[in-house]
Amino acid sequence: MNAIAFRRLRRGLTLPALLLLIWWATYQFGLSDSRLFVPPGKLLDTALNSAEGRAIWSTLGLSLARGLTGLAIGISLGLAVGVLLGVSRRLERFFGLTLHSIKQVSLFAWLPLLTLWFGFGESSKLAFIAWAAFFPVLLNTLEGVCSVPRELVEVSRVSGFTRWQTFSRLILPSALPSIFNGVYLALMFAWLATLGAEYMLGSGDGIGVVLMESRAEFRIDLMLLAIALVGLIGFLLDITAKALERRLLRWRNH
Amino acid sequence: MAQAAALEIRHLNKQYHVENRPLTVLQDINLNIRPGEFISIVGASGCGKSTLLRLIVGLENEHQGEILSDGEKIQGTSLARGIVFQEHRLFPWLTVEQNIAVSLINSALSASERHETVRKHIEMVGLTGFENAYPAQLSGGMSQRVAIARALVARPGILLLDEPFGALDALTRSHLQRELQAILKQEGITAIMVTHDVEEAVFLGDRVVVMEPRPGRIKRIVEVPLARPRERSGQRFSAIRDDVMVEFSEPQPEPAPLADSAPQDGWRITW
Amino acid sequence: MNVSRASHLATSVAGGMQSPWQSTQLKRIGHLLWPLLLPFSLGLFWWLGSRQEWVASQVLPAPDIVLESARDLIGNGLLQEHVLISLWRVLLGFLLGSALGLLLGAAMGLSETTSDYLYPLLRLVAYVPLLGWLPLLMILFGIGETLKIILVAQAAMLPVALNTSNAIRAVPRRLIEVGQVYGFSQTQVLTKVIIPAAFPSIWSSIRYALTKSWLALVVVELLASSEGLGFLMVDSRQLFQLDVMLVAVAAIGLIGYLLDLGLALVERRILRWRRASFE
Numbered sequence: 001m002n003a004i005a006f007r008r009l010r011r012g013l014t015l016p017a018l019l020l021l022i023w024w025a026t027y028q029f030g031l032s033d034s035r036l037f038v039p040p041g042k043l044l045d046t047a048l049n050s051a052e053g054r055a056i057w058s059t060l061g062l063s064l065a066r067g068l069t070g071l072a073i074g075i076s077l078g079l080a081v082g083v084l085l086g087v088s089r090r091l092e093r094f095f096g097l098t099l100h101s102i103k104q105v106s107l108f109a110w111l112p113l114l115t116l117w118f119g120f121g122e123s124s125k126l127a128f129i130a131w132a133a134f135f136p137v138l139l140n141t142l143e144g145v146c147s148v149p150r151e152l153v154e155v156s157r158v159s160g161f162t163r164w165q166t167f168s169r170l171i172l173p174s175a176l177p178s179i180f181n182g183v184y185l186a187l188m189f190a191w192l193a194t195l196g197a198e199y200m201l202g203s204g205d206g207i208g209v210v211l212m213e214s215r216a217e218f219r220i221d222l223m224l225l226a227i228a229l230v231g232l233i234g235f236l237l238d239i240t241a242k243a244l245e246r247r248l249l250r251w252r253n254h
Numbered sequence: 255m256a257q258a259a260a261l262e263i264r265h266l267n268k269q270y271h272v273e274n275r276p277l278t279v280l281q282d283i284n285l286n287i288r289p290g291e292f293i294s295i296v297g298a299s300g301c302g303k304s305t306l307l308r309l310i311v312g313l314e315n316e317h318q319g320e321i322l323s324d325g326e327k328i329q330g331t332s333l334a335r336g337i338v339f340q341e342h343r344l345f346p347w348l349t350v351e352q353n354i355a356v357s358l359i360n361s362a363l364s365a366s367e368r369h370e371t372v373r374k375h376i377e378m379v380g381l382t383g384f385e386n387a388y389p390a391q392l393s394g395g396m397s398q399r400v401a402i403a404r405a406l407v408a409r410p411g412i413l414l415l416d417e418p419f420g421a422l423d424a425l426t427r428s429h430l431q432r433e434l435q436a437i438l439k440q441e442g443i444t445a446i447m448v449t450h451d452v453e454e455a456v457f458l459g460d461r462v463v464v465m466e467p468r469p470g471r472i473k474r475i476v477e478v479p480l481a482r483p484r485e486r487s488g489q490r491f492s493a494i495r496d497d498v499m500v501e502f503s504e505p506q507p508e509p510a511p512l513a514d515s516a517p518q519d520g521w522r523i524t525w
Numbered sequence: 526m527n528v529s530r531a532s533h534l535a536t537s538v539a540g541g542m543q544s545p546w547q548s549t550q551l552k553r554i555g556h557l558l559w560p561l562l563l564p565f566s567l568g569l570f571w572w573l574g575s576r577q578e579w580v581a582s583q584v585l586p587a588p589d590i591v592l593e594s595a596r597d598l599i600g601n602g603l604l605q606e607h608v609l610i611s612l613w614r615v616l617l618g619f620l621l622g623s624a625l626g627l628l629l630g631a632a633m634g635l636s637e638t639t640s641d642y643l644y645p646l647l648r649l650v651a652y653v654p655l656l657g658w659l660p661l662l663m664i665l666f667g668i669g670e671t672l673k674i675i676l677v678a679q680a681a682m683l684p685v686a687l688n689t690s691n692a693i694r695a696v697p698r699r700l701i702e703v704g705q706v707y708g709f710s711q712t713q714v715l716t717k718v719i720i721p722a723a724f725p726s727i728w729s730s731i732r733y734a735l736t737k738s739w740l741a742l743v744v745v746e747l748l749a750s751s752e753g754l755g756f757l758m759v760d761s762r763q764l765f766q767l768d769v770m771l772v773a774v775a776a777i778g779l780i781g782y783l784l785d786l787g788l789a790l791v792e793r794r795i796l797r798w799r800r801a802s803f804e
Contacts, residue, residue, distance in 0.1 A: 011638070012645035090559070097560040098567070104785075105778035106736075108743045109755075112762045113770060117584060151343045154313055158331045159357050159408075169359070173347045192654040199656055200747065208656065215660035223664075227657050234652035251347045251388045 038220045046221040053225065056210060060229050063207040066122075067194035070129025075186055078134045079179070082141025086175070087167070092142070103139070107132055107193065111200055122204065125197040132193035133186035140182025144175030177249060184241050191234060258289035258443045259324045259334065259411025261310065266319035268305060278469035279305050283319070285463065285472070289411075292438060292445045294459030296452055296498065302470025303448045307416050310446065311337045323412065333357065336405030337414040340421055342397035344389040350376065350400050351385040357408040375403040378437055395426035402434070406441065413438070415447040419454070431457055432483070439482055452502070456495045457484055464501045473501055586768040594768040595775075604757075608776060611742060611753040614670070615784070618677025619738040623731055626682040630689025634723075635715075640690060651683045655741050659748065668749040673742065680741035681734040688730030692723035721799065728795075732788050739781050754780070 020040065027039045047053045085092040111128055118124040148171050156170050198208025207226055214223035266283035269276040279302045287293055295303045308314045310321060312331040321328045323335070336357070344353045354372050361368070376382055379399040389397055398418060405413060418434075419427040431454055438445055449455050455462045462476040476498050480490060568588065574580050575587030582590075598604035629647070633640040650658075659676060666672045696719050704718040746755020754777050761769035 008641050011641035014642055015646045016649065093560050094563055098563050101564075101778070104782040105774055106740050106743045106781050108740060108747060109758065109774050109777040112747070112758050113774065116762060116765075116767065116770070151339065151341060152345060154339075155343050155345075155356070157313060158311060158333075158335075158337055160331065160333050160360050162360070165359060169356075170345070173345070176347070188654070192656060195654055195656040196744065199659075211657065211660050215663060218664075220664070223660055227653055227661060230657040231649065231653035234654060238652065249347075251390065 038224070043221045043224055047225050052219075052222055056207070056222075056225060056229065059205055059210055060207050060233070062205055063194055063198060064233060066125060066198075066206065067129060067190050070126045070194065071133045071186060071190040073126065074130040074133025074190065075137050075183060077130065078137025078182065078186065079141055081134075082138045082179075082182075083145055083172075085138075086142050086145025087171070092146075099138070103135055107189065108196060111196065115201060120201045120203045125194075125201060125204075128197045129190050129193045132189040136185035136189060137179070137182040140178045140185070141175065144178025144182075145171055147178070148174045177252070180245050180249065184245075187237050187241055188234075191230075191237060195230065257411050260289045261285070261287040261412060261444065261446070262320070262322040262325075263287075263310075264320045264322070266306075266309070266317055266321060268302070268309065268314075268317045280309075280317075281469040281471045283470075283472060287444060287446065289444055290442050292458055292460045293447070293463060294455030294461070295446065295448045295463045295465060296450070296455045297465030297470070298467055298502065300470070301465040301467035303465055304416055305470070306465075307337070307414050307446065307448050310412075311335050311414050333361075333408040334410050335412045335414060336408065336410035337416065338398070338401050338405045338418045340417040342389070342394070342401045344397055344400055344404075346389050349386045349388055350381060350392070353389070353400055354404045354407050357404050361408065371407055372403075375407045378406070378440075379403045380433065393426075394422050395430060398422065398430065399433075402437070406437070411443060413443055413445045415445065415449075417449055418447070420450065427454075434458065435483060452498050453486065453495055456491065456498060457486060462494075462498050464498060466501075583765060583767060586771070591768045591771050594766075595772045598769070598772060604772070604776065607752060607754050607757045607773075608780065611746065611755070612780065614673045614753065615677055615738050615742045618674045618742070619681045619735055621674065622678035622681030622738065623685045623734050625678070626685025626734065627689055627727075629682070630686040630727075631693065633686070633690035634693025635719075640694075644687075644690060647683060647686055650679075651687065655680055655737075655744060659745065663749060672749060673745050676745050677738045677741045680737040684730050684734045684737060685727075688733075689723070689727050692726035692730075693719055695726070696722040728792060732785065735784055735788055736781070739784060743777060 024040050047056075081095075085095060110131065114124045114128055118127065152170060152174065153166070156166050161169065194206070195208040195211070198204070198206035199212050202209060202212060207230060210226045211223060211230075214220075214226060263283050263285040266280055267278070268280040269278050271277070283306065285293075295306065297303045305314065309317055310328065312328055312335065315330060328335075345356065348356070351372055354375055355368060358368050358372070363371070373385075376385060379402055381396060381399055381403070384392070384396065389400075392400070398421075402418070415434075419430055422430065435458055445458075447455070447458060452462075456476075456478055459478055462478060463472055464474045464476065465471065466473040476494065478494055480488075480494070484491060571585070572588050575582065575585060575590075595604070629643065633643055655676065658679065662672055662676055666675060700718050700722055701714060704714040709717060742753075743755045746753040747759050748755075750756040754773055758770055758773040758777075761767075761773065
């Protein structure tokens with residue numbers, strides 16, 4: 001690693017390290033009697049040795065599976081509807097007003113309704129996560145499909161493309177950057193929705209449930225661990241998406 | 255070698271409707287183009303030359319009158335008529351090779367035949383070695399060469415060019431003009447080029463069609479009976495070029511009655 | 526125009542068929558009404574469904590009941606009360622958060638050192654979704670007003686700070702060089718080159734931050750509040766008052782829309798001011 005990168009790393013770690021230090025010092029020197037300040041050592045201990053600590057990894061996996069399932073459903077539906085509305089002006093105008101009105105309602109406002117209609121089980125959670133992923137994908141796909149440059153469409157006409165070829169070889173590749181933006185947003189919203197659904201529905205298992213219960217039981221160590229893990233997943237999702245984008249859209253990188 | 259096609263335009267008229275009033279863009283265009291001929295079309299903005307080209311290639315279809323290629327009416331686009339636009343219009347997500355192959359998407363050639371002809375055309379435009387480059391990596395001139403290869407690879411009978419070098423710098427432009435001249439000499443197909451540049455028109459064309467605007471119609475057709483390859487510095491070349499330039503000159507004021515001081519070469523207009 | 530229309534009508538009367546003008550007008554009306562077809566049919570189904578009791582009223586109350594509840598809530602001022610509380614919280618949090626975000630973002634964008642120290646920490650915080658921070662903040666700040674404002678502010682600050690920093694750093698060097706060639710002072714480079722160039726990107730992150738703020742507010746009001754639209758939803762859900770819930774959903778949607786509209790208007794103002802300042 002060269003000197004500049006090393007300096008950047010060093011600087012980047014300074015503030016987090018400082019915060020950790022303050023946290024440790026607060027506990028060590030009894031600067032605050034808030035129950036918030038668990039010793040960092042206890043945190044590690046919980047993470048590695050306790051029963052909950054070991055269980056939390058499988059719980060995380062469960063949440064991740066749930067989130068990815070909902071995400072897959074939402075993305076597929078969003079793509080399908082987005083493409084459909086993109087190629088057919090008539091359909092777009094038919095559904096447009098309704099969709100844009102529904103879009104205005106903030107995501108979590110739907111959750112209580114969902115629980116009323118579908119209960120507190122797995123289907124409600126999945127439906128909510130899929131819903132969270134659906135809209136960003138739909139809107140961005142629609143935009144991508146609608147903004148294929150007219151100049152390129154003329155090239156496809158001169159080259160004798162069939163309708164299917166125009167769609168698969170011009171419209172889709174041209175829309176791919178926009179579609180990807182939608183998928184990225186969907187990723188982030190789906191993970192948020194997973195946590196939200198687990199937290200608010202409380203039933204079953206999941207890292208959101210851990211967050212909720214650890215707060216209720218004042219188990220700060222468990223809570224901080226859960227937060228760190230949730231952030232870790234967020235980080236992994238982010239770099240996976242960015243890597244995927246680099247591969248799929250490598251023609252842009254020059 | 256592809257078969258050069260003839261083109262016949264008879265009493266072509268085209269109107270647009272702007273605010274419910276018809277606007278005549280092309281008026282009574284008549285043109286007979288022999289197979290293998292290179293026709294340059296020059297004219298000021300608004301003379302309808304691009305519209306004429308788009309009608310010939312089939313991107314626009316509503317018109318009165320007839321456009322016949324080898325005796326058949328033109329209906330819509332066809333691979334028999336290739337076109338190079340002013341912008342290269344390459345698909346950004348395809349490599350050079352794949353972009354050229356776009357024209358062959360529905361051809362009956364086998365995969366290896368396709369590969370072979372694409373390779374030959376890459377060589378023809380001087381881009382060997384760049385097969386796997388993306389448009390973002392190419393310069394303007396190189397991208398336009400890919401566009402030319404793409405237009406030629408399906409062996410059209412007519413090549414249409416809509417101000418193909420207008421967006422390029424002067425050096426690249428003259429370079430590509432010479433290359434185009436060489437390619438078309440080799441291919442032997444008919445070509446119709448629209449341009450603003452009178453010199454380019456005379457350099458490349460067998461005949462120069464001068465159009466005037468509002469409404470668009472043919473003012474004059476100038477023959478360019480010079481052998482190829484042509485040089486811009488020749489006397490005959492300059493004479494023909496000036497002859498065409500005349501059509502774009504401002505009308506001369508009436509000479510004063512005592513005209514001794516009037517310059518003898520009053521027709522030499524600079525643009 | 527009138528002559529041709531008259532002659533068209535004449536031929537249609539004579540020929541007994543629709544004139545071109547008439548059919549164009551009909552087509553135009555059809556075109557305008559087409560987007561309304563779906564909402565209208567849905568509304569019709571809803572009304573029919575509840576009248577014919579295809580669905581139980583606990584699952585979906587009749588539209589007139591929902592409207593009546595809306596009227597009641599507005600009438601006794603309850604709806605306005607909740608709306609105002611939610612609005613106040615979201616606006617305060619959003620303004621605080623985005624202001625802080627702009628400051629931090631600008632600092633990071635202009636100073637590489639600041640960015641080196643601060644950006645990673647903010648990025649780390651951003652990887653944890655809103656709901657991850659909520660329990661921690663609840664412990665730190667209780668469940669009073671402070672909690673709501675802080676969560677909303679955090680939701681707004683992060684995207685604004687990160688995007689502002691990126692946007693400023695993405696201003697092409699050559700534009701800055703033009704400013705330097707013309708002898709711009711540092712301040713002038715900032716105001717005349719960097720800010721206008723980075724503005725579109727910064728602004729879209731501000732709009733995104735508002736959406737996130739509203740989202741955060743709804744979340745915190747669903748979980749830890751005794752007033753506001755989110756609370757109204759949860760409360761009515763406990764009581765199985767679906768009609769009130771639907772009114773709350775509509776209100777949340779409407780407020781979200783108005784907030785975004787408000788920003789769009791502000792944007793137009795800013796652009797007008799910018800254009801004027803160059804004339």
